Amino acid sequence: MRREGEIYVVHRLLDEQICDSEGRRVGRVDDIELRGNPPRITALLVGEGLYPRRLPGWAARLARRISGPETWGSNALRIPWEDVDDLSSTVKLRKKAEDLGLGEGDDPQRWIVRRLPWN
Amino acid sequence: MTGTGRKRAGCSALGLFLAIAALLFSGCGDLSNDELNRGVESLSALAAQGQLVANGVARDATKTTYARVMARTLGGEAEHEAEKLADATIEEPGTEDQRHAAVAVAGEISGLLSELQTFPGDERHGELIEKHLEEAGEKADAIVAQLSGDAP
Amino acid sequence: MKTIFKIALGIIAAIGGFLDIGDLVFNTQAGALFRYDLLWAVVLGTIGIAVYAEMSGRVAAVSGRPVFDVIRMRLGFGFGLLALIASTLVNLLTVAAELGGIAIVLELLFDAPYSMFVITGAIALVLIVALLPFGGIERLFGYGGLVLFVVVATVFHQNPDWGAVAHGFVPSLDSSTLYLYFVVGVFAAALMPYEVHFYSSGAIEEGWTEENLKENRLNALLGYGIGGVLSVALVIISGYLFHPLGVEPSDLGTVALPMQGAFGETGLLLALGGILFCVGGAAIDSSFAASYNLAQFLGWEWGRYQGPRKAPRFTASWLVFLLLGIAIAQSGINPVEITEYSVVFSVVALPLTYLPVLLIAGDRSFMSEHANGRIASALGWIYFAVIVVLSLAAIPLLLATNGGGG
Numbered sequence: 001m002r003r004e005g006e007i008y009v010v011h012r013l014l015d016e017q018i019c020d021s022e023g024r025r026v027g028r029v030d031d032i033e034l035r036g037n038p039p040r041i042t043a044l045l046v047g048e049g050l051y052p053r054r055l056p057g058w059a060a061r062l063a064r065r066i067s068g069p070e071t072w073g074s075n076a077l078r079i080p081w082e083d084v085d086d087l088s089s090t091v092k093l094r095k096k097a098e099d100l101g102l103g104e105g106d107d108p109q110r111w112i113v114r115r116l117p118w119n
Numbered sequence: 120m121t122g123t124g125r126k127r128a129g130c131s132a133l134g135l136f137l138a139i140a141a142l143l144f145s146g147c148g149d150l151s152n153d154e155l156n157r158g159v160e161s162l163s164a165l166a167a168q169g170q171l172v173a174n175g176v177a178r179d180a181t182k183t184t185y186a187r188v189m190a191r192t193l194g195g196e197a198e199h200e201a202e203k204l205a206d207a208t209i210e211e212p213g214t215e216d217q218r219h220a221a222v223a224v225a226g227e228i229s230g231l232l233s234e235l236q237t238f239p240g241d242e243r244h245g246e247l248i249e250k251h252l253e254e255a256g257e258k259a260d261a262i263v264a265q266l267s268g269d270a271p
Numbered sequence: 272m273k274t275i276f277k278i279a280l281g282i283i284a285a286i287g288g289f290l291d292i293g294d295l296v297f298n299t300q301a302g303a304l305f306r307y308d309l310l311w312a313v314v315l316g317t318i319g320i321a322v323y324a325e326m327s328g329r330v331a332a333v334s335g336r337p338v339f340d341v342i343r344m345r346l347g348f349g350f351g352l353l354a355l356i357a358s359t360l361v362n363l364l365t366v367a368a369e370l371g372g373i374a375i376v377l378e379l380l381f382d383a384p385y386s387m388f389v390i391t392g393a394i395a396l397v398l399i400v401a402l403l404p405f406g407g408i409e410r411l412f413g414y415g416g417l418v419l420f421v422v423v424a425t426v427f428h429q430n431p432d433w434g435a436v437a438h439g440f441v442p443s444l445d446s447s448t449l450y451l452y453f454v455v456g457v458f459a460a461a462l463m464p465y466e467v468h469f470y471s472s473g474a475i476e477e478g479w480t481e482e483n484l485k486e487n488r489l490n491a492l493l494g495y496g497i498g499g500v501l502s503v504a505l506v507i508i509s510g511y512l513f514h515p516l517g518v519e520p521s522d523l524g525t526v527a528l529p530m531q532g533a534f535g536e537t538g539l540l541l542a543l544g545g546i547l548f549c550v551g552g553a554a555i556d557s558s559f560a561a562s563y564n565l566a567q568f569l570g571w572e573w574g575r576y577q578g579p580r581k582a583p584r585f586t587a588s589w590l591v592f593l594l595l596g597i598a599i600a601q602s603g604i605n606p607v608e609i610t611e612y613s614v615v616f617s618v619v620a621l622p623l624t625y626l627p628v629l630l631i632a633g634d635r636s637f638m639s640e641h642a643n644g645r646i647a648s649a650l651g652w653i654y655f656a657v658i659v660v661l662s663l664a665a666i667p668l669l670l671a672t673n674g675g676g677g
Contacts, residue, residue, distance in 0.1 A: 012636070015343045015351070017570055024581075028343065028570035046570075054348035089335045105584050106572045160517065167516035171528050180535030184382040185543070189524050196521070 007087065009041070017090045018046065018079075018102070026103035029091060030054065033078070041081050044091065046102065049075030077101055151210045152266060158204050159221045159262045165197050166228050166256035173235055173252060176245030186239035194232030201225030217262050224262070227255045281486065282494045283413040289498030290419065290505075291553030292372035292523065293365075293460035293614040295546060296607055298502050299520045301453045302509025307439030310506055312454045314440060316461025317499030319657070322650050323462065323625060325491035326632040326643070327471035332479040332487060333641045337472040338628060339567035345627035354627075355568045357620035362465050362561035364613035366596030369554035371606025375523045376547045389600045393593055396554055405476050405575045412552030419545030422504040425533040431511040439506075452668040455661050456611070459618035461502060462658075465560035468624070472563040476576050484641065521607060558596065562589040608674070615669050619662050622655070629655055 007013055009032060016029045030050040033043035049070040052063040070076045079093065079100055086092040097103035172189045175181030205222045209215055231248050238244040301309040331337050336344070339358075343351040374388035381388075399408060444451070474487070508529040513520060520526065526546065530538035559575070565588050566573035572582040579586040600606060629651045633643040643651060 015347060017340060025570060025572045030348070051348065055352070056349065059349070103572070106582060161519060164517045164519045168518050168520075168525060168528070171512075171516075171518075171532060175531050175535075175539075178535070181531050181539055182380070182536055185379045185524065185527075185531075185539060188379050188382055189522070192522050192524065 013041075013044075013087065013091070016087075018044070018093065019090045020093050020097040020100070020102065021085070021095055022097075024097055024103060024106075025090075026093075026097045026100075026106075027077075043081055044079040044084065045076065046079060047074075047076040073101065152214060154207075155204070155209075155214055155218060155221065156263060156266050158200060159217075159224075159259050159266070162197065162200055162221065162225050162228060163256050163259040163263065165193055165200070165232075166252045166259060169193050169228065169232050169235065170249050170252045170256070173245045173249035176235065176239060177242055177249055178245075179242050183240040186245075187236050190232045190235040190239065194229050194236060197225055197229035197232060201229060214266065217266055220258070220262050224255055224258045227258075228252065231255065278486075278489060279493075280410075282490050283410075283417060283497070289416055289494075289501055290549045291365075291460075291463065291466075291557075292368050292550050292606065292610050293463060294498070294502050295372075295505065295523065295526050295549075296520075296610050297453070297456045297460040297614060298505040299509045299513075299526045301457050302506040302511075303513035303518055303520050305445075305450060305453065306510035306514040307436050307507060308443060308445070308450070309453055309457050310436070310439035310503060311442040312457040313461060313502045313506060314499065315442075315657070316458035317495060317502065318650075319458070319462045319654050320466065320498075321491045321495045322647075322654050323464075323628065324467045324470050324495060325488055326647070326651060327467050327628050328474050328479070328487035328491060329484060329641060330628060330632050330638065331471040331474040332483050333481055333639070334631070334637045335475065336631070336637075337475055337563060337567055338468045338624065339564045341631045342624060342627045343568050345630055346623075350623070351568060354620070354623040355564060357616075358464065358468075358564055358624055359561055361613055361617045361620055362557050362564070363592065363595055363599065364609055364616065365463070365465055365557040366554060366561065366592060367599035368606050368610040368613050369550050369557060370593075370596050371600040371609060372523055372550040373547065373554060374600065375606060376543050376550065379524050379527075380543060386601050389597055392551075392554075393597050396551065396558075397590075397593070400555065400575070405473070408555065408575075409473070409552075412548050412555070415548030416545060416552060418541050419501055419549060421530050421534065421538055421541040421545060422501060422508060425530050425538065426504050426507050426511075428533045429508065429511055429529075431507055436507055439510075448668060448671045451664065452672045455618060455665050455668055456614055457506075458657075458661060459614045459621075459665070461499070462621065463614070463617055464621055464624050465557045465617075468560040468564055469556040472559070472567070472574075476574055481641065521605075523607060554596075558589055558592050561592045562586075611669075611674060615665050618658070618665050621658050622662050625655060625658055 014029055014032060017025060018027050018029060020026050027046040029044050030047060031045040031053060032041055033045055034040065035042045047070075048067045051067055052060040055063050067075060072078065077100070079102070083094050083100060084091060085094045093100065098107075169190070172181070172186055172193070176183075176186050201222055204218060204225060209218055231251050234244065235248050298313065301312075327338055330341060339351075339355065342354050346354060370389055370393055371385075373392035374385045377383075377388040377392060378385050399411065403411065444454075470490075474483070479487070505526070509520070509526075512518075512529045512532065513525075518525070523546070527539055527542035530542035532538075534541075562585055563573060565571075566582070566585040571584050573585040574582055577585070599609065629643075631637050632651065633648055635642045
């Protein structure tokens with residue numbers, strides 16, 4: 001599947017697993033940024049802060065309470081479209097997770113992960 | 120219907136629901152003929168299961184821990200059934216005798232299983248208990264027969 | 272000859288414990304209450320899980336997507352989250368029931384307090400998972416569970432009325448609600464979704480590709496077929512021994528009674544041992560399934576093969592699910608009761624996790640030439656219809672029969 005060609009954005013891109021250049025799983029495509037007229041994909045958006053957007057009314061309010069507001073750089077991350085390398089059964093990125101601020105949940109440097117008994 | 124009118128209708132629907140629920144649940148604790156029947160049938164089933172365990176003990180064909188734990192569990196169920204039958208109030212007046220008999224049988228079964236629990240490795244005891252459980256089971260079956268005879 | 276043996280071992284390991292406490296409880300009760308009349312429902316459920324598993328395994332091998340990846344892709348975030356919540360709740364109940372089952376068997380063998388065994392059982396599981404590789408875990412519980420074939424031996428030893436047994440394979444619908452409840456229960460116990468979720472993630476743990484598709488089909492047909500044979504044997508032996516006596520099996524220990532009767536202490540120990548391995552394997556499968564589902568839905572790193580350092584959230588969530596399972600198992604509710612709820616609720620949630628897999632399995636853009644053919648498609652959709660009907664009937668029947676109490 002080529003990036004420049006046509007893709008079914010909702011059927012194949014949205015909610016897809018994202019892997020960094022080393023093949024590490026670093027989240028899913030939680031939302032997509034479209035800009036311009038005609039709309040072009042400019043970025044993939046990832047993070048728990050984006051979940052409330054995907055839910056209907058009452059559930060969104062509840063989810064917003066749990067996840068807090070969208071804090072860009074923290075619970076909402078932006079991956080520029082240029083950093084996407086390939087689309088197949090996952091979205092493969094050009095860079096490593098750390099360079100894009102992704103995969104912090106599984107990052108051994110994060111304080112809570114360090115506290116786990118086997119780390 | 121206005122907003123407040125809808126709310127009032129909702130309230131009275133809830134009230135009706137609670138009333139019906141209360142009516143249904145007030146049935147708990149009363150022993151209909153059917154429920155007495157089921158209670159005694161389960162006593163017969165417990166006795167039968169106990170017999171199988173006792174039979175294993177009698178033939179020295181079982182593990183003592185298994186026999187003991189099974190006897191304990193089944194005995195507990197028999198006791199529970201005895202309490203249920205004893206505490207409940209009888210709906211149909213003619214079945215009081217049967218209820219008394221059922222409670223007695225339940226106590227008997229529970230006692231036999233207790234004994235099995237104490238002597239799970241003793242073959243002679245196992246043989247005796249198996250025989251007595253069979254008799255208790257037959258008593259329970261007789262009560263069931265009487266109850267269905269009584270039923271219209 | 273050697274390859275057949277190797278394949279057979281692979282199949283046995285792949286399924287890792289063919290029965291769980293749900294199968295043991297529902298099949299034994301079904302036999303005791305209805306003799307051989309529910310055998311057709313066992314077969315129906317067994318074919319159902321083979322169909323579901325084959326599709327999930329094929330999707331995993333060809334597209335690299337385990338079930339909850341498929342679910343999020345096909346249902347989106349909202350309905351996918353609903354599926355995740357429902358599935359997690361059911362899996363939690365299942366983990367608790369299996370842990371309780373382990374504790375009951377250990378109590379029957381060693382007569383020490385149940386609650387102590389819940390904890391020691393869980394600790395043993397953690398050690399097994401920590402020390403053995405994925406394949407080793409599956410082999411341990413798979414081979415151990417084979418011991419339960421003593422049930423099949425017991426059936427042949429007791430020589431039941433085979434004509435009546437054969438008659439039980441013909442579908443019949445008794446009008447009693449209790450019978451219908453057990454149709455749902457027996458089917459649902461055979462088609463527990465956590466098994467399939469675990470199987471599909473396992474395919475990826477083992478690095479399956481298109482070359483494994485034949486293996487996938489064999490695993491699905493023969494592996495779950497073995498489970499079906501054991502389930503059928505349980506119904507038959509229970510119908511043979513318990514039905515005439517009117518015994519109502521409400522304890523896990525009762526399941527082993529027929530084997531004690533036929534083969535004495537050896538039969539009893541084999542039966543209890545087999546039950547222990549099957550239920551133990553199921554505890555691992557269901558707890559892993561819960562973690563797989565959560566991690567895959569959210570996009571975390573996951574997998575036993577990654578190890579706790581590379582997949583810390585996945586590993587931590589597994590331990591949390593075990594702890595919650597321990598808590599529920601210790602709560603004083605009889606594990607047999609917990610089992611009934613976990614089985615019934617699992618069929619209620621089943622359509623949500625089954626449909627996306629069916630859709631993706633038939634989608635050429637995901638599966639290219641390995642998409643569902645005519646037979647797979649027909650079977651897949653027929654079973655979807657069956658599952659929907661049973662899922663709608665499950666809770667009303669549960670209430671109407673007072674939880675199978677009659």
